[in-house]
Amino acid sequence: MIQIYDLAGKNDLRFSPYCWRIKYLLNILKIDYKTIPTTFNQRLNNRLFGESRLPTIIDNEQLISDSFIIAQHIENNYAQKTLKLINNNLEAIRLINHWSDHFLNYSILERVAFDIIECLHDEDKKYFVESRTKRFGMHPKQFQELTMSSTKNEFDKCCNFLNNILLKQEFILEDGISYADMIILGSLTWGDKVSKNTKINDKFIKLIGWKEKLSDFCA
Template sequence: MTRILYALAGADRARPFSPHVWKVALSLAHKGLAYETVPVAFTEIPAIENGATKTVPLLRDGDRLVSDSFAIALYLDETYPDRPSLFGGEGGKALARFVESWAQTVVHTALVRFVVLDIHDCLGPEDRAYFRASREPRFGKSLEAVVEAGVGEIETFAAKLEPLRALLGKQAYFGGAGPSFADYIVFGALQWARIVSQKVILRDGDPVKDWFERCLDLHGGVGRSVTAA
């Protein structure tokens, strides 16, 4: 059986960085499912699997193709129910959507302002042109101006993570004593920053950093298989 994870990468094909792909990489490891990673550039995505998707992750699992990280996690739990659950029941599925919403609206929106130029710089020439042309209109300014405006916000970023910090005062992971897909959702965002940028986003001594380091160690250290920028 062929299991392939299409993963966004820059000029260095060995450094997949998409936060959403990392959610799936950890999920596959969580379930103990072997797979092959196929790196793709932004501008190559439309051509993979005969135009099956506009975005990665895309998972080929035998004759099934599934895109969207949350849909893939649901698919994996449904298809491999005998392996460790990613959600821990219907209530866990419903609330993982809140963690996703929090990660997208709070964590990603802040991080992208710190790392968007680092992302650009790690891309190959064709992707650089695509990335600038597609992202700058969204921000309404140049990538350089986005990052410049975000400099002071790195100092205040820690405060945005306070809900997670408070949670970590009660339990080791979003999933409780062990990790669940919700952990991988937030891990993906911080792993994205770790791989593309040398900026210090999390301070030593921050419980969120300790949790992130624990996540990097999970499942044989799959998160550390790509080194920090």
């Protein structure tokens, strides 16, 4: 059975957008898997990981990292021909993957960077604050406060972009579900799990409807 090292916080909160993408894909494909809750420090202190981040999976003794590579591995090895959610539209999905990592996820990070700390195991708080302070050039508290008090954050713009797509079609890429939907849902799930700051504005009705429908499909 596939085993997924899945980022875990306090009270076993699972919040990684990249891990959710993979769990949603496996749920849709109805493939059995087991998650192994993993803290930031457990990843850092376990030589198994090396440079690998979460999610990392073990499948038939093979260690695989990076959500996009994992998703392709799952599809190539497990999905029936009738349910190809990645390879049928590989380049478009790669583009959505990049867009989500660079634009959507960054817009969410700016809104939740400080709130995440409260969701972490105590052993992870110091590492998270130090590593993110280095990355942002300021403490996560200041990083989030700056965002929330200015208009430069692009979460609404990202929602608008997605809502406009969904005005014309039922799913992100076409009128059939694809891994692109799981990528976006994974990011929105991350925001919802750690903060109240990524509630989608009521005016994005299509996006809200898509999210509810897809959350049911992927459960």
